[in-house]
Amino acid sequence: MYMTETIDFSKSEQYTLSIRLSTDGFSFSVSNPIEKDNLHFFDHDVDESLSLTANLKHTFQEIEWLGQPYKRINVLVAGKRQTFIPLDFFEDEQAETIFYHNHPQRENEWVQYNILHKSNVVVLFGMDKSAHTFLHEQYPTAKFYAQASPLIEYFLSKSRLGNNSKMYVNVRKEEISVYAYERGRLLLANSFPCKVIADRIYYLLYIWKQLAFDQERDELHLSGLLDEKELLLTELRKYIRQVFVMNPIQNIDLQAINECE
Numbered sequence: 314m315y316m317t318e319t320i321d322f323s324k325s326e327q328y329t330l331s332i333r334l335s336t337d338g339f340s341f342s343v344s345n346p347i348e349k350d351n352l353h354f355f356d357h358d359v360d361e362s363l364s365l366t367a368n369l370k371h372t373f374q375e376i377e378w379l380g381q382p383y384k385r386i387n388v389l390v391a392g393k394r395q396t397f398i399p400l401d402f403f404e405d406e407q408a409e410t411i412f413y414h415n416h417p418q419r420e421n422e423w424v425q426y427n428i429l430h431k432s433n434v435v436v437l438f439g440m441d442k443s444a445h446t447f448l449h450e451q452y453p454t455a456k457f458y459a460q461a462s463p464l465i466e467y468f469l470s471k472s473r474l475g476n477n478s479k480m481y482v483n484v485r486k487e488e489i490s491v492y493a494y495e496r497g498r499l500l501l502a503n504s505f506p507c508k509v510i511a512d513r514i515y516y517l518l519y520i521w522k523q524l525a526f527d528q529e530r531d532e533l534h535l536s537g538l539l540d541e542k543e544l545l546l547t548e549l550r551k552y553i554r555q556v557f558v559m560n561p562i563q564n565i566d567l568q569a570i571n572e573c574e
Contacts, residue, residue, distance in 0.1 A: 320353060325381035331567050333460065334365065334444065335391035337486045339372055342567040346384070352571060354564045366443040373451065386455035387570045388448055393488065394439040395459045397502050400428060403435040412437045427462040432469050432499050436462045460566050465492060465502055467569035473497040477530045482517060483565065484537035489513055493524055500524060510541050514548050521553065529554050536565045 320343055327347065333340040338359050344352045357376070359368040373379050396415045409424045422439045429436065438459035448455055468481040472494035483490045487508050493501040501524065505516045517533070533549065535542075536559040549556045559565060 320378075322378050322381050325378070325383055328383050329385040329387065329571060330379075330383040331387040331389065331570050332448075333389040333391055333564075333567060334369075335460075335485075336361070337391075339368070340564060340567060341379075342564065342571065343378075344571050346571070352568060354567060364443070365441050366447050369444055369447055379451075383452070386452040388452075388455050388457045389460045389463070389566055389570060390438055390440050390457065391460040391485070391566075392438075393504050393506070394422075395461055395504075396437040397461075398435050398437065400430070400433045400435050403428070408437055412439065425457055425459075427458050429462060429466055432465050434465065434499060434502070436465070458570065461490065461492075461502060461504075463569035464490070464566050465499065467565070467572060468492045469494065469497060469499065471534075475532075477532060478524070478526050479532045479534065480517075480521065480524075480526065481534045481559075482536070484513065484535065484539055486538060489516060489537075491517070491520055493520070493526075510545055510548070513545065517549065518552055526553075528552060531555065532557065534559050536562055538563065 327345055329344045329346055331342045339357045341355045341357070342352055357372055394416050396412050398411060405426070408426050412424045416439065419439065421442045423442045423445055424437060424439055426438070427436045436459045440457065445457070464483060472479045473496065476496065478493070478495045480491060480493045488504050488506050490504045491501060492499070501520065507513050507516055521533070532555040533553050534557050535545070539545065539558065539562055542558065546556055546558070561568060
């Protein structure tokens with residue numbers, strides 16, 4: 314069910330629609346760039362027995378307002394098939410070669426990239442060609458991003474506050490994504506497979522130690538699917554003093570893509 318009564322879709326040409334594609338399901342945000350704090354989130358389950366494109370087609374049949382015209386369309390691709398390289402070493406003709414050096418090759422995949430000038434990083438990511446074709450037919454002006462891209466830029470701006478190092482963690486159903494900064498300088502961007510809280514704690518403490526972060530001064534910020542939030546906070550605070558939950562807890566990537574426009 315989608316509680317859209319508060320949105321006037323007759324004015325959709327003024328709005329930004331952002332879509333996150335994930336094996337966990339699809340998520341959407343609709344915002345009016347003219348009005349601050351006017352951001353609406355919607356989630357939609359997928360049938361895991363169907364392909365990504367088939368799920369997209371069903372979703373567009375079910376949700377009428379996806380067919381409205383929008384001022385801007387953002388598509389975020391969630392998943393592990395991404396690679397980060399320094400901007401100084403990036404050549405676009407080598408994008409596919411570099412990507413498949415780090416990931417096994419797949420049929421029907423298109424390798425894309427986002428250049429993040431503020432972070433001096435390029436994010437390479439793979440996307441299903443059929444899904445891309447379908448979305449491009451619906452939204453010819455859509456821009457495609459790896460889920461990590463807006464998060465890296467969003468956390469970068471926050472990491473400059475204060476005089477300490479910061480780690481930002483986005484928890485998903487079967488993995489965590491970690492972004493670490495030293496006063497505005499990106500130190501680490503990576504994802505780790507883990508489904509249970511014990512594994513999440515292990516990875517985070519291991520990374521914290523490897524980066525030589527200070528247990529008293531440096532900060533750890535959590536977002537995403539925090540179903541066991543209190544237990545996770547209790548365990549992490551045994552070793553790290555400054556542990557926080559971000560606002561909003563979920564869909565922070567969909568918020569970030571709007572703020573990074």
